[in-house]
Structure formats: C-alpha cells, structure tokens
Amino acid sequence: MPPHLAGAVHRRRRLKEEGTRWREWERMYAAAAAFYAAHHHLDPTDLDHDGPLMAWIVRQRHLKGCGELGPTRITELDALGMIWSKNANAWERGLAYAKAFHHQHGHLAIPATAKLDDYAVGAWMRRQRKAAGLTHDQAAKLDGLDELWRFEPDWNRSYRRLLAYLAVGGTLDGPANRTGGEADPTFRPGTWLRKQDKARTVGKLTEQQTALLDELRRPPWPSPTDSPNSPRGNSFGRNRPVGC
Numbered sequence: 001m002p003p004h005l006a007g008a009v010h011r012r013r014r015l016k017e018e019g020t021r022w023r024e025w026e027r028m029y030a031a032a033a034a035f036y037a038a039h040h041h042l043d044p045t046d047l048d049h050d051g052p053l054m055a056w057i058v059r060q061r062h063l064k065g066c067g068e069l070g071p072t073r074i075t076e077l078d079a080l081g082m083i084w085s086k087n088a089n090a091w092e093r094g095l096a097y098a099k100a101f102h103h104q105h106g107h108l109a110i111p112a113t114a115k116l117d118d119y120a121v122g123a124w125m126r127r128q129r130k131a132a133g134l135t136h137d138q139a140a141k142l143d144g145l146d147e148l149w150r151f152e153p154d155w156n157r158s159y160r161r162l163l164a165y166l167a168v169g170g171t172l173d174g175p176a177n178r179t180g181g182e183a184d185p186t187f188r189p190g191t192w193l194r195k196q197d198k199a200r201t202v203g204k205l206t207e208q209q210t211a212l213l214d215e216l217r218r219p220p221w222p223s224p225t226d227s228p229n230s231p232r233g234n235s236f237g238r239n240r241p242v243g244c
Contacts, residue, residue, distance in 0.1 A: 028056040029076065036080040039117055040100035043083060043093060061085070094124035095141060108146035109156035125149070151209065159212065161187045172216060 031053050036042050042057070044050035060077060061084055063069040081096050083089060097119045101110055114122030128134065128142060129150055142149045148156045165180045165187065166172070176194055180187030196213055199205050205213075 025073070028053065032057070032077070032080055040081075040103040041096040041117070042077075042080045043096055043117070043119070045118060057082075091138065093119075094121070094128075095138075097121040098125060098142070099145065102145045107156065107160060108142065108149040109151075109153040109160070111153055125153075155209070158187075158192050162189050162192065162216070165189050166216065 032042060035044055035050065035053060044054050044057070047054065060069060060073075060082070064074060064084060081099065083093050083096055085092075097116050098108060098110070098121060101114070101116055101121055102108055108125060110122045110125040112122045112126045114120075128138075129152075134142075146156075148159065151159070161180060161184055162170075165184060168181060168183065170181060170189060172189075172193065174190055176190035177188060178190050179185045180189055193213075196205065196209075200210060200213075
C-alpha cells in the first residue's frame with residue numbers, strides 16, 4: 001500500500017478509536033452524573049449494582065495519576081465531587097458524605113450514629129468536632145456548609161429550631177411548655193431556653209453559644225439557613241474552636 005494511503009487508513013482508524021472512547025466517556029459520565037444526582041456524592045460501593053461505574057472511576061483516577069486525563073474531564077468530574085485518591089484522601093471522602101448530608105438536611109448537625117449509603121458520616125463528623133489539627137482549608141470547607149458544625153448536634157438542631165420558631169412570630173418569653181407552633185409542635189422553645197440559662201449559670205456554655213443566645217435579644221434574628229456571607233453570618237463563630 002502506498003505510504004500516503006497507509007497514512008490515511010491509520011488516521012481513519014485513530015479517529016474511529018477516539019470516537020469510540022469519546023462515546024464511552026459520555027456514557028459513563030452520564031452514569032456518574034445520575035449516581036451523583038441520586039446520592040449527592042460520587043463514591044459508589046455496591047459492586048453488584050454499580051460495578052461498571054466503580055471500575056470506570058478507578059480508571060479515571062489512574063489516568064489522572066498518569067497525566068493522561070484532560071483538564072476538561074478533570075473539571076467535569078470535580079463538579080460531581082470526584083474523590084481522586086480514595087485511600088490518601090480519607091478526609092475528602094468524609095467531606096463528600098458531609099456535603100451529601102447537608103444537601104438533604106441543610107445542616108451538619110449529624111447524629112454520631114448516622115450513616116449515609118453505609119458510610120459512617122456521623123462518626124466522621126464527630127471526629128471533626130473533636131479534631132485539633134484541622135487545616136484552615138478543611139475548616140473553611142465545613143464552615144461553607146454549616147458554620148454551626150463545631151457545636152454538639154443536639155444543640156445545633158435545637159438552636160436552628162428556635163430560629164425557625166422566632167422567624168414565624170415566636171417569642172423568647174412565655175410559658176416554658178409552649179410549642180414551636182404548627183411547623184414544629186414537638187419543640188419546646190421555653191424549656192430549651194431555660195435549660196440554656198441553667199447551663200450558662202454553671203459555665204457549661206461556650207463563649208460562642210452564649211453570644212448566639214444573647215444575639216437573639218436583638219432582632220431581626222438570623223435565619224436557620226443564614227450563609228457565611230450573610231449580614232449576621234459571622235455570629236456563627238467562623239473558624240473558632242468551639243468543641244463538641
């Protein structure tokens with residue numbers, strides 16, 4: 001075969017192979033996106049149900065490690081919360097599940113026994129509350145989800161319930177046994193506030209908890225979903241070691 005014809009055949013074969021790889025990427029990326037949409041993370045563990053996707057993810061990690069995965073594809077996978085080094089980046093894996101929990105519940109007041117897709121996200125979050133060696137970047141990532149994450153989960157949830165109660169016209173004063181209203185009939189804001197007063201008296205509240213409760217005497221109250229960039233957001237204790 002003349003050299004110029006051989007070259008043309010080679011080019012056609014290469015284009016065909018690239019087209020096949022592109023279609024395979026699109027197919028598996030769609031599967032990854034569907035998994036992320038359903039679970040809010042990209043860490044499949046069910047080999048029977050998600051085996052092909054798990055193998056494909058391992059392959060993408062390998063390609064990136066070899067420098068053979070293009071920047072566009074890296075960006076597309078990052079958008080799905082790709083965990084590039086599952087063993088080396090155990091913290092990032094925990095963060096992926098924390099983000100998934102936050103997506104579902106709007107906070108990081110995660111019970112210590114809570115699991116998400118068989119991952120012990122509650123235990124992971126408890127370790128973060130106790131950790132003394134979190135980097136500034138790690139703390140900032142958690143702050144970006146919930147600036148109350150350092151507080152013990154029950155206190156975090158109760159404080160948010162109180163904010164929601166106040167936001168719909170509830171008051172700080174009144175009978176101790178009053179309820180949180182139709183939206184939260186099992187919550188007893190008066191009882192919880194009295195408990196906080198007693199805890200303050202015996203020194204069981206942190207400075208940040210005390211400041212948050214004192215601020216409630218100065219309406220308008222922060223919303224339960226205040227973001228870090230909201231006018232009142234810095235009252236949530238950004239980057240302060242609160243304890244658990």
